Amino acid sequence: MFYLIGIDGTDSPSVNGGEDTASLGIRLGLLLQERRFGRMLAVTRHQLLRRDALPFTAENQACCLLMEADADARRDIELTSREFILRQSAPASDPGFALAAWSNLSAAVDTWGQQAKYLRLQRDAAMQLARAHDISVAGFQGNGNGVIGALAAVGLRSSGNDGQFAWLPGLESLKGTLTLPALLNYCAIDRVENLRGRTPFDRDLIHLGEAPVVLLRGGQSLLLLHSCAGEDVNQWRVYSPVELAEVAP
Incomplete structure (x- = not known):
């Protein structure tokens, strides 16, 4: 139960x-x-x-x-x-x-x-x-x-x-810069995407900072990202708490 x-x-x-x-x-x-x-x-x-x-x-x-x-x-x-x-x-x-x-x-x-x-x-x-x-x-x-x-x-x-989410298995390990497969290996977040629902490619780099905020939306864990400029591969970063208050109140 x-x-x-x-x-x-x-x-x-x-x-x-x-x-x-x-x-x-x-x-x-x-x-x-x-x-x-x-x-x-x-x-x-x-x-x-x-x-x-x-x-x-x-x-x-x-x-x-x-x-x-x-x-x-x-x-x-x-x-x-x-x-x-x-x-x-x-x-x-x-x-x-x-x-x-x-x-x-x-x-x-x-x-x-x-x-x-x-x-x-x-x-x-x-x-x-x-x-x-x-x-x-x-x-x-x-x-x-x-x-x-x-x-x-x-x-x-x-x-x-x-x-x-204050706690999920492996959430405390999410920091620094990771690819999507590495991120999901640490913590099985249900959705990692931008506001339009686009998910990073496996080779993209995701800049997590020190304590990324994972939301509860649609009954699932959600890590919201937005793209940032990169040279060789697409790069993404998480929203700060202040930014999240604006885009996902």
């Missing part, structure tokens, strides 16, 4: 330089793998409502882990996740947790995720939606509102059209 673990609100504006929510999520996934409860397939980060009035959070970014696990491992995944998030979240944070079987989700959960990007939602509504879809949720510390963003992360991930 495929499970989605949503996490939100583990950071705090009062802790400068603290660990962001996606980094904590990656550590949780590695722990679940180490204990053999399942296999981590991906971690995505999702931007929720940007608003100074929102308390307890530094950037209001949630994350979602995609795990493959047997149905009888669900309780172990839930208990381990709850304990880990509670212990590892920053002081004065308002962390939340959501665990969903992907097969139980509906468009209503996806819609919740989209609304959380633009509206200030209520905890009671999150709890009601979670119960209707057999989603385990919990809020720790603070006022318990972390469940709002945790559930939103699940919805945004299941929609397949939001956010960026």
Whole structure:
């Protein structure tokens, strides 16, 4: 089975330089793998409502882990996740947790995720939606509102059209300049193309920089490129985060 673990609100504006929510999520996934409860397939980060009035959070970014696990491992995944998030979240944070079987989700959960990007939602509504879809949720510390963003992360991930990958197998190896076959050998990204859908030829050079941003679009991982001048072969480079905000918001 495929499970989605949503996490939100583990950071705090009062802790400068603290660990962001996606980094904590990656550590949780590695722990679940180490204990053999399942296999981590991906971690995505999702931007929720940007608003100074929102308390307890530094950037209001949630994350979602995609795990493959047997149905009888669900309780172990839930208990381990709850304990880990509670212990590892920053002081004065308002962390939340959501665990969903992907097969139980509906468009209503996806819609919740989209609304959380633009509206200030209520905890009671999150709890009601979670119960209707057999989603385990919990809020720790603070006022318990972390469940709002945790559930939103699940919805945004299941929609397949939001956010960026914080972790994929081999993603950390993508840097410098590579050909497309070499790139895919390091990290099996679904689509490597420009805005018109053109894919580099095998001999083309792709300049990745130090930390290329891989998007979640159409339910797939997408590395967007644009061409740059080259002498002997076609050359490509990735978009910077600022550029991506313009071309693929």
